[in-house]
Each structure stands twice: as structure tokens, then as C-alpha cells.
Amino acid sequence: MDDGTHRGVSQLLARAAAADLRADHRLVVAIDDFFLADEARLDERTRAALGRTLAALVGAVETAVTRHAARLLATRDARELSAALDAGGAPVLERLVSAGLVRDAELMRELLGRVRQDILVGALPVEAPEDIDRASMLARLIQHPDTVVSAAAMALIAAESRRRGEADAPPSRTDLPAELHHRLVWWVAAALRERFAATAGAALPALDRALVDAALRSVAAHDESDRLEAAAMRLAAALDAHADELAPLLAEALADHRPALFIALIAHAIGLDHADAREIVLDPDGDRLWLVLRALEIDRASIARIGLALSEADPRRNLDIFAETLEDVAATPPAEARAALAQLLLHPDYRAAMLALGRGANT
Structure with a gap:
């Protein structure tokens, strides 16, 4: 056998060894995938x-x-x-x-x-x-007499437009x-x-x-201040809705298909960053969201409207379970809801460290 043949044999053996490792890796991944719980699967x-x-x-x-x-x-x-x-x-x-x-x-x-x-x-x-003659939420806010609110509303519309554009063309950011x-x-x-x-x-x-x-x-x-989520947080801060103003704003934000603003309104009101509030809102179980809404003194009718909209939009949510728990949610005193959320409202780095310690204890 000449040198070229020897080299070809060596390469073949190396590829076969690599293929053996890849096959083992695929098996491990397939086993993990098989035992993955349905609710955790994308x-x-x-x-x-x-x-x-x-x-x-x-x-x-x-x-x-x-x-x-x-x-x-x-x-x-x-x-x-x-x-x-x-x-x-x-x-x-x-x-x-x-x-x-x-x-x-x-x-x-x-x-x-x-x-x-x-x-x-x-x-x-x-x-x-x-009211079919009433302008949309952001269209009205752009005309708000408070220039801070109107500027924040315009910035949010611009950020939404950029995010939508990314779906149609390669983003530049x-x-x-x-x-x-x-x-x-x-x-x-x-x-x-x-x-x-x-x-x-x-x-x-x-x-x-x-x-x-x-x-x-x-x-x-x-x-990062140009991000959609950052723009939504600035508008929520500019509005700084009181308890009696928050419920209609939340309901209208969902009705207008503006979940980033819905999340920002909750985040600002309860004292979370947008990412943490987004995780709570998008959690299909919903238990933390209902507690947050009660801690913010949102009434039963508004919680029902919000829960129905989210259930219709997300097939992972169980509308029957939400209907069964609605009365318990509505009966939860705001003070008790806030107490139950105390750990959630800790400094995010502190809470992340606690979660990391918890993961380590379970391994």
C-alpha cells in the first residue's frame, strides 16, 4: 500500500471513530427528548x-x-x-x-x-x-397633553415597527x-x-x-434604550397608572395586541424588570400572574377578561382550570398576594443566586 492509501485508511478510521461518537451523542439526545415532559417541550x-x-x-x-x-x-x-x-x-x-x-x-x-x-x-x-369611532390606545396617547407620555407613545410605535420589520428582512441590529x-x-x-x-x-x-x-x-x-421592551417600559413609567387606572389600561393593551406594553404596565406597577414580568405573563400556568394582578388590586372582571384573552391566544393554557380558580383568585386579599410575591420582588441578582443554590442542591 502506498502512502496515499495509508493516508486514506487513516482518514476513514478517524471518520468512523467520529461517527461512533456522534451516534452515541444522538442516542443520548434522543433519550433526553423522549423523557422530556410535554409541558416543557417547545x-x-x-x-x-x-x-x-x-x-x-x-x-x-x-x-x-x-x-x-x-x-x-x-x-x-x-x-x-x-x-x-x-x-x-x-x-x-x-x-x-x-x-x-x-x-x-x-x-x-x-x-x-x-x-x-x-x-x-x-x-x-x-x-x-x-366605540368604533374611538382611536386605538397608542394613537390616543400620541395626542396626550403630557409631552413625556406622547413622546414615549411615539417611541413605542417606532420600536414596534422595527420589530415587525425584522420578520420580513434581515435585521441590522x-x-x-x-x-x-x-x-x-x-x-x-x-x-x-x-x-x-x-x-x-x-x-x-x-x-x-x-x-x-x-x-x-x-x-x-x-x-439598548431603543429596544421595544425598553420603549414599553418608558411609556409605562410615563403613564404611572394608579390602581384604579391600571385595569382598563391592561385590558386595552391586550385588546390592541400590544403585549409588550401590557407586560411593561405590570412590570412598572409591581416593581419588576420587563424580562421578569414577561416570564410571569407568558407562563401558561398563570398562578403567578393572577397573584400579581391581585397584588395590584385588579378586580375580578378585569382578571377574567385578561385570563380569557391569554387562554384564547395560547393553546398551552387550560381555560377550564382558570375558570375553576377565578373565584379563589378574586377572593385573595391584595396584602396576602403581595406577601406571597415577596421573594419574586427581591433584587434580581439576589434571586438568581438563590435559584442557582437551589439547582445545586438538587443535583
């Missing part, structure tokens, strides 16, 4: 939307970092490397997935919440308005919280470095400088 619509969102956001960062790094290299006498960057290649998402980076709990919590919130926009039932955006930018820069390091040769230091400069530019340009 439905196909959510899974597909999550995949599209993740690919779009990573792609947006990759495009921004690659283009700027290529421009920098072209001006720094590294034109071949610049051309290689411009030519592109396989999406870096594949490398981030294989490295396990996108299994990041904070990132996936944000993306899953965002996807489910966006799905809810189109799934909420269409309600006939009580991630719309992520700053910390997660920064994390994603550096992951992408490192993956690009890995892809081109072997062929960069003496230009490797120039590649590193260009990628770092491009990443820093992306980090500096990111403004």
Missing part, C-alpha cells in the same frame, strides 16, 4: 421562530463585524485578508452552536421570551371595540439587552478569527486588531 411554531430569530441576530452581528473588519484590513495593507473576509463562508452560528455558546441561559431566556411575546401579538383574539449584545459580538469576532487564523499567516496580528476594532464599534453603537 411547540414547532416556537421552535422554528426561535431558530429564525437566533440565526437572524447572529447573522446581523456577523455582517456588521465582518464588513467593518474587512474595510479596516483594506486600509492596513492586508487586502488579501480583506477580500477573504468579504467573501464570507459558512455562517458563524454553526460554530457557536457546536461550541455550546448559544446554550447560554440568559441569551436563550431572552430570545425565548421575545419569540413568545411576538407570537402573542398575532394570536390574541380580535375584539370588537366598544440585535435589539438585545446591552450585556447580551456585547457577549454575542465577542463570540462572533472570536469565531471569525478562528476561521481565518490558519490562512492569515503574517497578517494574523492585523486580523486580530481589525476584528477587535470592529467588535468595539458594534458594542459602542448599540443602544
